[in-house]
Amino acid sequence: MKSLSSEMQVFLEYIEQKQLKLTPHRELILETFLKHEGHRSVEDIYRVVRESDPRIGYTTVYRTMKILLACGLARAIDLADGMTRYEHLYNHEHHDHMICMQCGKSIEFYNAEIESIQDSASEQLGFKVLDHKLQIFGLCNECRT
């Protein structure tokens, strides 16, 4: 028996709990999403899965990405171009984004000081943090000049 990836186990547990089914389409979408790091829209993933199976519909990709979000495998990010993109969340180090409003480039960064300030600001207000996204919008190094 082929051993399941821990991502697949997370996925299976969730869909079982929600009484959904593991269809070959959902499985292919999950595998495609897991294969590459980076920020991808439903469109991007749709284009790639169609190469393996042209019968997969856009709605199936869209709905499956919602499942990946809900079960904690994916994280949604807003790069300010009106399109939601997804990146890996499970087993990945936390990071935030700087987004260039001219060329659309997104830069990943982590700053321990910013993280702890966010925590203490929440704590002071008695707020329990479950997740956060910090997006900084501006111009990248190349676009500023």
Ligand SMILES: [Zn+2]
């Ligand atoms: Zn952060």
Ligand SMILES: [Zn+2]
């Ligand atoms: Zn730029």
Ligand SMILES: [Zn+2]
């Ligand atoms: Zn990222």
